[in-house]
Amino acid sequence: MAAASLPAAQPGPLRAARSFLGQYGLILVLLILPVAFAIQDLSDTGNLTRLGNNIVDGLSNGAIWALVAIGYTLVYGIIELINFAHGDVFMLGSFVAAGFFGTIGLSEGMGAVGLVLGLALTLLVVMVVQGTTNVMIERVAYRPLRAAPRLAPLITAVGFSFILQNVGLLWRGGSPEGIADLINSQHELFTLFGVPITNGDLLAIFVTIPLVFAMSMFINHSRLGKAMRATAQDPEAAKLMGINVDTTISLTFLLGGMLAGAAGLIYALYQTTIWYFQGFTAGLIAFTAAVMGGIGNVRGAVLGGFIIGMIQQMIDNRDSLGPLQMGPSWTPVYVFAYLVLIMVFKPSGLLGEQTREAG
Amino acid sequence: MTTAAAPPAEAAKAPRTRFRAPELSPRQNLVVAVAVIGFAIILPLFLDSGGNVMNNLVLAAAYVVMALGLNIIVGFAGLLDLGYVAFFAIGAYVMGYFGSGFWSNAGGGEGVHFLVGGPVENLPGIHFNFLIVLVLAVIATTIAGIIIGLPTLRLRGDYIAIVTLAFGEIIGRIAINGDEIKLFGGTLTAGRQGITPVDKVDLPFFERFQSLNLRPWYWLALAMVVLVLFVNFRLRDSRLGRAWIALREDEVAAASMGVPLVKTKLLAYGTGAAFGGMSGAFLASYLNTVNADQFQFAFSIFILAMIILGGLGSIWGVVLGAVVLSAINNYFIPDVFNDVPSKIGLDFDLTELSFGIFGFLLVIMMILRPEGLLPQRRRQLELEEGVGAEDAIEAKL
Numbered sequence A: 001m002a003a004a005s006l007p008a009a010q011p012g013p014l015r016a017a018r019s020f021l022g023q024y025g026l027i028l029v030l031l032i033l034p035v036a037f038a039i040q041d042l043s044d045t046g047n048l049t050r051l052g053n054n055i056v057d058g059l060s061n062g063a064i065w066a067l068v069a070i071g072y073t074l075v076y077g078i079i080e081l082i083n084f085a086h087g088d089v090f091m092l093g094s095f096v097a098a099g100f101f102g103t104i105g106l107s108e109g110m111g112a113v114g115l116v117l118g119l120a121l122t123l124l125v126v127m128v129v130q131g132t133t134n135v136m137i138e139r140v141a142y143r144p145l146r147a148a149p150r151l152a153p154l155i156t157a158v159g160f161s162f163i164l165q166n167v168g169l170l171w172r173g174g175s176p177e178g179i180a181d182l183i184n185s186q187h188e189l190f191t192l193f194g195v196p197i198t199n200g201d202l203l204a205i206f207v208t209i210p211l212v213f214a215m216s217m218f219i220n221h222s223r224l225g226k227a228m229r230a231t232a233q234d235p236e237a238a239k240l241m242g243i244n245v246d247t248t249i250s251l252t253f254l255l256g257g258m259l260a261g262a263a264g265l266i267y268a269l270y271q272t273t274i275w276y277f278q279g280f281t282a283g284l285i286a287f288t289a290a291v292m293g294g295i296g297n298v299r300g301a302v303l304g305g306f307i308i309g310m311i312q313q314m315i316d317n318r319d320s321l322g323p324l325q326m327g328p329s330w331t332p333v334y335v336f337a338y339l340v341l342i343m344v345f346k347p348s349g350l351l352g353e354q355t356r357e358a359g
Numbered sequence B: 001m002t003t004a005a006a007p008p009a010e011a012a013k014a015p016r017t018r019f020r021a022p023e024l025s026p027r028q029n030l031v032v033a034v035a036v037i038g039f040a041i042i043l044p045l046f047l048d049s050g051g052n053v054m055n056n057l058v059l060a061a062a063y064v065v066m067a068l069g070l071n072i073i074v075g076f077a078g079l080l081d082l083g084y085v086a087f088f089a090i091g092a093y094v095m096g097y098f099g100s101g102f103w104s105n106a107g108g109g110e111g112v113h114f115l116v117g118g119p120v121e122n123l124p125g126i127h128f129n130f131l132i133v134l135v136l137a138v139i140a141t142t143i144a145g146i147i148i149g150l151p152t153l154r155l156r157g158d159y160i161a162i163v164t165l166a167f168g169e170i171i172g173r174i175a176i177n178g179d180e181i182k183l184f185g186g187t188l189t190a191g192r193q194g195i196t197p198v199d200k201v202d203l204p205f206f207e208r209f210q211s212l213n214l215r216p217w218y219w220l221a222l223a224m225v226v227l228v229l230f231v232n233f234r235l236r237d238s239r240l241g242r243a244w245i246a247l248r249e250d251e252v253a254a255a256s257m258g259v260p261l262v263k264t265k266l267l268a269y270g271t272g273a274a275f276g277g278m279s280g281a282f283l284a285s286y287l288n289t290v291n292a293d294q295f296q297f298a299f300s301i302f303i304l305a306m307i308i309l310g311g312l313g314s315i316w317g318v319v320l321g322a323v324v325l326s327a328i329n330n331y332f333i334p335d336v337f338n339d340v341p342s343k344i345g346l347d348f349d350l351t352e353l354s355f356g357i358f359g360f361l362l363v364i365m366m367i368l369r370p371e372g373l374l375p376q377r378r379r380q381l382e383l384e385e386g387v388g389a390e391d392a393i394e395a396k397l
Helices: A012-045 A049-079 A086-104 A112-145 A152-172 A199-221 A223-233 A235-240 A245-271 A278-293 A298-316 A331-345 A353-357 B002-017 B026-046 B052-076 B085-098 B118-122 B130-152 B157-180 B215-236 B239-249 B251-256 B261-287 B297-310 B315-336 B350-368 B377-385 B389-396
Strands: A188-192 A195-198 B112-114 B126-128
Touching: A012 A049, A012 A298, A012 A331, A049 A086, A049 A195, A049 A199, A049 A223, A049 A245, A049 A278, A049 A298, A086 A112, A086 A152, A086 A245, A086 A278, A112 A152, A112 A245, A112 B350, A152 A278, A152 B297, A152 B350, A195 A199, A199 A223, A199 A245, A199 A298, A223 A235, A223 A245, A235 A245, A278 A298, A278 A331, A278 B157, A298 A331, A331 B130, A331 B157, B026 B052, B026 B215, B052 B215, B052 B239, B052 B261, B052 B297, B052 B315, B085 B126, B085 B130, B085 B157, B085 B261, B085 B297, B126 B130, B130 B157, B130 B261, B157 B297, B215 B239, B215 B261, B215 B315, B239 B251, B239 B261, B251 B261, B297 B315, B297 B350, B315 B350
Parallel strands: B112 B126
Antiparallel strands: A188 A195
């Protein structure tokens, strides 16, 4: 849309450069930091182990962001709402998981079989609870506002975000809380090119990939998934074709909530620290991931999640790059700077073409 | 399927029967303005000059200034800004830089003073007269508004929201981490420790303001409200204001009618930001601190909620929304209703719930009156009849 409004008559090389930047500009921007870090590492230590470490940790973190980002992208794709409460649904996922561990008595000392079964049960419970929560939020806060001004549901979303944060605050208090390290998250399983792979990494990847796969199978090949895609494309026409738009939207929120719940469980097991405010930052990061991938696009959200996860780990793990300050407290600045750059260079995101079709 | 289709149609009709703000003629508007402002001017004479109610009135007036500023960006020009806190931060830091002991080695440790009297004229640091600081804050935030506006020029709707949100977060983060950045023998900001104390307002012909007598603060804030109200009304009825509204309704149509998009959008950002900076500088002096923890995303939402609750684009609505929300947040939840649980025999502290209550009220108010408390009639018509292109899409659902 933006490209179409640019004047078409330009000299050859400039136009070529512009079309090149339009196509690969974002990828180039994304590559700047990793390449700079690689050069820095090579000149400091002579190998890339540190960067490799960051990439592996980043993939695990990214898996969590990817699951949350899918929820944003699905909801935005279907009702064009930035669902600010989604990050807090993820947060409550962590809380429900931690609470459920205690209830069914999972502990570090249990045998592997008991632990796996217990965690699988927890995953199921968390997904059901958070899916239901998300559907209820939609029913209470967004559905009555379908015919209202565009900004009204945005405010109710923020309102629900505050409510959920308050629930978390009352449930587990105001400061970050350590929970049982059930899977021995930092235990080193094996090393790959000198990079240690831990239990947590495996868990994050092996829960996320099947879930994302199942999700995209559902959206692309089931009848309900087809209804979702149709509603995202044109709600009016979908309604005329006999699709129950309200049910379809509820379904979208159900899926988003389930994935956020799963992400909450993984986060709790991986980080072993939970906090009522974790959802806010996670929400913004995951939203950035969704935008980076091209909002409305599930594959894009997953890709964006992994990329943001890796960038975040690289910056978290370093003190400075040349004159730039880095470290965990600066990471959000870089993540959001990337967000602005994406918006400037390629608002449709990495896999954005499919978005335009989808609405 | 029929049941699913029915509720939106009813919902679209429902607002017609509700109370709606009468369209005021300029003369009536003036009468309302004089009455409201006259009442606001004499109000503090009946209140304890150092009391809690007074404190809340000052805060409410400062928030009204910010809400009216944001109203220009979001309500008039239709550019959804989720990072308005950035302008609060910049305005406050201008006050901190030019009206406190923050730059302790300025002027060789002697301090730099300009048109200030009273106790601060011998203190180290940079101390300018409040009016000059105000002008500097307005200039700085206008420039910041334009810079933040530039990347959003090509974007639409929610994407603008995302970019402004990102800028708001970046500036908030820099404020928090700024104490790690060395600059001119000091640091960029004082981080979470905060710049404190900040000079009290010092106006020519008046005594320096005191922290125990809040009336002068209130009247100054009210003067800013009056100025901003005047600018808002004049702008709304001007060529520029009509250009903003045209832009909000349909960007393509506005452009083809000869509205210069870039200039019009940037003017909206600049003007809106300037009011945020003005109020920010005032609040820094009033609260006596410039603390990075003040500049959080929730603040942007707080101000945005005021204008949406009041009625987007409706000037009196925004004033009402700002007063209502600031009263709920700063007065009713922490002070008035705090002992309710113990009275009805429950044992918990309401302030722990304040966040949730605020969120709950936002949800309830939006569901009951999605178009705002005092919706602008023009906007309401568009919503009901689906004239605006984007609204038409919404109405389909």
